[in-house]
Amino acid sequence: MTGPEVVIQDVSVAFGRTEALRGVNARVAPGAITGLIGRNGAGKSTLLASLAAFRKPNAGRITLDGQDPYENAGLMAATCLIRESGDFADLNTGQALALVTSVRSTFSRPYAEELLERFRVPRRRRIDKLSRGQRSAFGAAIGLASRAPLTLFDEVYLGMDAPTRYAFYDELLADYAAHPRTIVISSHLIEEVERMFEYVLVLDEGRVLLNEPADTLRQRGVRVIGDERAVEEFVSGHTVISRQRLGRTVAATLFADMGSDLGADAGRRAAAKGLELEHVSIQDLFVHLTSGQAADPPARAAEAPSKEPA
């Protein structure tokens, strides 16, 4: 085991009358990188804050290795949540490094210094006076160098310029390989980061929409393009999550596995009808599933599969 087993059972969190999470059930695969994706307001930050014991859920239960992390000294020390907004008050970068060094036993200061150099974060400057991108880069460096068994990044790359973002992804994968742990990265900008994901957890309006291995999800989106009548015949009986028309040509996006749901001969049947089949990226699938305009949306996932990573 290289990270705690995270189990979320019927978790609800409300801010006044706003329900951020509504009966969330999920497992986070230990020792893997999970992408937590959802639209703005889907409940991503709230879920991560609850996992990191920043707050107690109003209802339900979160356990890390079977125990409630809230005010649990061992589990809180094993968890690091880096938020885009930052949590360093009026400290400067040097003071923040000194603080993390003194309270986090797994923190590698030399690695953090190396990352700050690579991300070009100015030293000895108050963190709240840094630009948004520099603040994000500082948080990313702290999160990586903390090497906490459960590391959570909440939209951490927002504001970073492209070279810094790519350097962050590069470092994350390299350090994850050297120090395997459970990593959850929340995002609503998926295209750049989806290649890192081993699992994907999709939240929509405070509920779990999907929780699957990323490779499975990558197979789940199929776009069928061609003449309207032929397309409709082909997709009949399958879950259509989007339809786009241009004259008589229709592009229908199916939430279906190319092999198991459409059948092994799907390609041959499509070709016979003059149709084109193509896989849909996780980002496109996410957009269609959460747009609220899905032609025939899939049922919500009650509880996610939790395959142990190989």
Add this chain to the structure above:
Amino acid sequence: MTASTPRAHVPTASPQSASVITVAGWLFRRNLNILAWFAGMAVVTVLLIAVPMMQRFQAELGPSLWEAFSTSGAGWFVLALGALAGQYLPVLVAQGVTRRRVVLGAGLALTATSLIVGVLIVVGYLVEAELFGRFGVVPRLSGEHLFASTSQYALVVLESAVRSLHFGLVGLLLSLAYYRYGGWLGTALLPLTAFLPISIGLALLSLDPAAVGTSWQNLNGASGVGPLLLAGFDLVLLALCAWFGSTLALRTKPT
């Protein structure tokens, strides 16, 4: 995305949670920085304001000026440090420290800071005695104290430290209340979170509360039991802070 650099697999050590002492040490070091700045300002104030004023109003010298500051200003200063410690609760919790440990660490840090404040108050009395002495005057104490003379250093430190710690814990409590309830309700609760505990504490210490601007009357006459009573009350206050702090949710955007 660029290719990641392969690295050797290194087993990560099991995380150890930060102890109360570690938290206290970090908060204490921050307090020391502010204390050093404050002491520097005090020296400048004495040299640039107090000495010229003494020369101008020589004839009226007599009552201790330092006494007025040490029985009120020092307390409010440590109250500000306590409030600052409360501000760092989210910072430390975000680094994996439990809220209870942060509050207990803050209590320890404030205790150590208060002892240093007590020592600085003794130094202040000595400096004042030296300055007054140059004009042939002995500073006169006007309030009730545990000590009869400022040369009873241990008693001066004890009284000052206990009083400062009390103010510091009140600062911690009101800071946590502001974090929990926000500006309006936090301010509305000041009678409960600040004025009431300060008044009770000062009454227990058997000092004249007028020195800190309250109208609360003494419960007891001056006696050696005051610091003990106040220390006991401060333990209750610290336990209250630890309980209240442990219920605080870190602010989260509802997203």
